[in-house]
Amino acid sequence: MYVYDKYDQHIIESRVKQFRDQTRRYLAGELSGEEFRPLRLQNGLYIQRYAPMLRVAVPYGLLSSTQVRKMAQIARNFDKGYAHISTRQNVQFNWPELEDVPDILAELSTVQMHAIQTSGNCIRNTTTDQFAGVAKDELIDPRPWCEIIRQWSTFHPEFAYLPRKFKIAVNGAVSDRAAIEVHDIGLEAVHNAAGELGFRVSVGGGLGRTPVVGSFINEFLPWQHLLTYLDAILRVYNRYGRRDNKFKARIKILVKALGPEVFAAKVEAEWAFLKDGPSTLTEAEAERVGKHFVDPGYKALPDEDAALAQLDAEHPGFARWRARNVVAHKKPGYAAVTLSLKPTGVAPGDVTDKQLDAIADLADRFSFGEVRNSHEQNIILADVEQAKLFQLWGELRENGFATPNIGLLTDIICCPGGDFCSLANAKSIPIAEAIQRRFDDLDYLFDIGEIDLNISGCMNACGHHHVGHIGILGVDKKGEEFYQVSLGGSASRDASLGKILGPSFAQDVMPDVIEKLINVYVEKRTEDERFIDTFRRIGIDPFKERVYAANN
Structure with missing residues (x-):
């Protein structure tokens, strides 16, 4: 994994010192809440429903054991004894005291970690496949390219105040486990006919209030031009992206408004000024970063x-x-x-x-x-x-780590919801638990097979409900918590957005609703079909009829 040099370490330690003074001034009344807000967001600090939340950056999801022990120490000394793994591969602490946050950041800096650019209108944590570097279907290891993007984007002065937050994912395998098509920019490693490495580039994907599957605007970008092309995309977005309405400020809105072809043309025009410029990657630079991601000391072992x-x-x-x-x-x-x-x-x-x-x-x-x-x-x-x-x-x-449910119905993606988040319309965690308890028979879980069930407590979609095979969204109906269900979403290479089943449901009937959906699938599936395959074959109507007929 990447190891800081003395310049990296100095930058992080300087940021800790800076934020310590900013926090002191805020607590002393020298800075207003409005003045302090951008400063805390630049350091990953949110104000949630009951307490601050600190989001710690974990570049492309990779941690050393030393860093994990530091997470444990922080959870023990500054939180309530636990941490939370987010859907951007970061780590969140939900109960730190505001006055302790500078000390937490100082602790993080001792193990080459920070919370920079985990919030705010900037380029967030670049994500990738959790099996990067070891997957059997891998074309290239995407981690060096994620690191190159991280170094380019961190503290980039031109992109510190974008119209909205910005997310990039990189995939290096045949299967897409990085969900690149629902990111602001998705990069897929490819080889051309000559065997040269490049990237297929998608833009304008994203979830939230207006979910969109991205559009591929470049089928083969030579790797040397990765950063110049990303620069061009970001410059077009920075120039034309809306700033008058935060709900219409994401790049997906701009790409949709212009059309992918027009957007791509604007990127090409901007890129003409940047291509072959100082940000063009060289073999030496790729080698400098790549040397941090060599194979460990594998033994010559037989298959067992x-x-x-x-x-x-x-x-x-x-x-x-x-x-x-x-x-x-x-x-x-x-x-x-x-x-x-x-x-x-x-x-x-x-x-x-x-x-x-x-x-x-x-x-x-x-x-x-x-x-x-x-x-x-x-x-x-x-x-x-x-x-x-x-x-x-x-x-x-x-x-407590051996539950054999990876990829099954109870392996639920779930945001913290109304138990923590001030933006949430409804709780997420109790819904997840109720569904897990209903489907606690492992034999039945294995028989059902692979299903992605994702839960979000609001339209911000931190639980990625739009791309769940079954998606659940918490909604507010006259002050009461209800849940809207969607079917048919996917974050894989066949990326698709779920279709809303119909009117929302009360919390106490959600396990019944999920059970009825599963029953339709079990009755209608053919051999070797997953839930998503059956849904795409038979459509939404059989599911809708079963669920709502029983409730009438």
Whole structure:
């Protein structure tokens, strides 16, 4: 992973010192709330329903065990003993005291971490595949390119005050696990006929109040021109993006208003002034960054398929866990393991300080001292020896990480909702728990198969409900919390936005509604169909008829 040089460290420490003085002045009454607001947002600090929330940057979801232990220490000393993994692969603390935030940032700086550009109208954390660098279907490792974008975008003076927040995702594999088509900019690694590396560029994707699937405006951008082309996109957005209405200020609105072809033409015209300029990437620069992402010290190991199959037969729980939480690795004898943060009764994505310490220890002993956060709000150990999977499974069970539900109905993406967020119209966490309790039969879960169920407490869509196979949105109806259901969304390569089922539902009937939807799927599916496949084949009407007929 990338290691700070002395200049990086000096910049971060200077920012901590600066914000410490800004906080002191605010608490002393020398700065008004309105004056302090942009300063705290520049340092990842929000004011939520009951307390401040600090969002810590985790570039492309990659953490060292040392950094994870620091997260545990902060959760223990400055919060209520836990942290939350966000859908942008960051870490959030929901209960810090305002006066403690400078101390938290100082602690973070000791392990090369910060909270810069995790909020505000700037380029946010660049995200990617949680299996980056180890996936069997990978064309290139996207992490060096994410790091190049991070270094370019952090403190970029031209893009510190964009019309609205801005999100970039990079995919380097055959499968799209980075959801690039629902980002402001999505980058997909491709090779041309000559075998040269470049990027297919999507713009104008996003969720929130106006969900849009992005449009590809460049089918092959040579890697050398990555930053100049991104510069051109951002300049066009900065120039033409609306600033009079924050609900119409995202780049997706601009691309939709102009049309992708016109927007692309404006980018090309702007790029003409930038192409081959000082920001053009060189082999030396790519090598400088790339050297931080070399393979760890893999052993020459045999595949353990026969031994693992025997363990599967002897231990059905291990077999279930391996089927859902373990994926193939590019190196023989290794596997990537997802630690589920979705046991029933726990807010999806939450992890305690003791669990964080345990994760750090597990990373050191099983995965070269590294962990990853996923945008599905789970944790990954990317480099586990297959021969150690059974031992790891036992230790994960002891620490609450072995729920075999990755990709299944109870592996719910869920925003903090009305329990924390001041923007939320309704609570999200109790809905997630109620659904998990209704579907607590593992045999049935496995029979149902892969389903993405996403929950958001408001139209800001932090829970990505628009792209859930089943999406749930909290709405306010005359002061009461109700929930709108959508079907057919997907964040994968076949990206699609869900269609609203119909009128919203009261909280207490939501598990019944989900069960009826699942029953339709089970009745109508063909062999090997997932929920999304059945929905696309039969449409929304059979689901609508079942749910609303039963409620009339």
